[in-house]
Amino acid sequence: MQITPLTGGLGAEVHGADIRNGADFLPLFEAFKAHSVLVIRAQTEVTPEDHIAFAARFGPINVNRFFKPVEGHPEIATVLKEKEQKSAIGEGWHTDHSYDEAPAMGSLLRAIEVPPYGGDTLFVSMAQAFDTLSPMMQRFLEGLSACHSSRHVFGAAAQDSEATRSGRLRNAEAATQDVRHPVVIKHPFSGRKCLFVNPVFTTGIEGLSEAESTALLQMLYQHCQQPELQARVRWQAGDITLWDNRATWHKAINDYHGFRRYMHRITVEGCKLDGVSA
Ligand code: SIN
Numbered sequence: 719m720q721i722t723p724l725t726g727g728l729g730a731e732v733h734g735a736d737i738r739n740g741a742d743f744l745p746l747f748e749a750f751k752a753h754s755v756l757v758i759r760a761q762t763e764v765t766p767e768d769h770i771a772f773a774a775r776f777g778p779i780n781v782n783r784f785f786k787p788v789e790g791h792p793e794i795a796t797v798l799k800e801k802e803q804k805s806a807i808g809e810g811w812h813t814d815h816s817y818d819e820a821p822a823m824g825s826l827l828r829a830i831e832v833p834p835y836g837g838d839t840l841f842v843s844m845a846q847a848f849d850t851l852s853p854m855m856q857r858f859l860e861g862l863s864a865c866h867s868s869r870h871v872f873g874a875a876a877q878d879s880e881a882t883r884s885g886r887l888r889n890a891e892a893a894t895q896d897v898r899h900p901v902v903i904k905h906p907f908s909g910r911k912c913l914f915v916n917p918v919f920t921t922g923i924e925g926l927s928e929a930e931s932t933a934l935l936q937m938l939y940q941h942c943q944q945p946e947l948q949a950r951v952r953w954q955a956g957d958i959t960l961w962d963n964r965a966t967w968h969k970a971i972n973d974y975h976g977f978r979r980y981m982h983r984i985t986v987e988g989c990k991l992d993g994v995s996a
Pocket of ligand 1 (some may be wrong): 808809814825827838839968969970971981983
């Protein structure tokens with residue numbers, strides 16, 4: 719198995735692994751902990767059952783409430799854009815399930831059908847995002863908490879979106895999650911400090927006025943989008959990319975109109991997140 723870093727600070731590409739092989743799990747898990755994003759190439763023979771079995775090695779599977787499930791496999795969420803559709807699932811920078819009390823540890827996305835060009839996924843290192851802030855800003859953020867919600871994304875407000883009308887997203891009535899997390903978390907694996915706010919699900923910072931909260935979040939979001947903090951995954955059918963939701967943001971690049979992109983995603987349960995003073 720060859721594991722090659724994708725960038726100076728985030729992600730690695732894996733060749734020569736087979737997710738069906740139990741002996742490959744430990745080196746893959748170690749690489750996952752070290753790099754936060756792992757692109758495992760050429761898993762072309764993998765079935766939905768193999769995907770589920772591999773995901774379950776990381777922890778219990780968290781069944782997504784809102785994505786259309788794969789028929790016969792409720793553990794697998796469909797991430798699909800048909801060639802006539804305009805919007806893609808996950809186009810905004812986000813962290814999967816940050817609206818949950820215990821946000822999903824990680825997500826494992828398997829490429830079934832990819833467009834001839836485009837449709838990459840971008841990632842940001844939230845540990846590097848924290849490390850590259852000034853010490854004064856770091857100290858200020860360490861004392862703060864932020865609210866995250868599913869309501870404005872998957873609830874009634876989303877009812878009229880293309881994704882809902884086409885059946886890709888569902889269960890708006892289940893979008894009832896509002897939760898509070900520290901703005902800076904202690905990463906459960908590494909203990910590293912990671913920023914934990916994101917543009918899609920974070921609704922505000924506690925204890926600040928709306929104007930202050932908006933200004934602070936905008937500054938942080940701009941900071942996080944520096945190319946130096948990013949890694950980009952160019953997909954091939956058969957690849958499986960897994961990412962650590964506590965250490966990253968991600969975004970699906972929607973630049974392949976007229977082509978189909980079809981992925982299967984499984985999310986793995988996480989834990990309640992501690993702030994840095996815990
Ligand atoms: C997601 O946001 O989970 C999907 C990312 C992608 O389709 O690249």
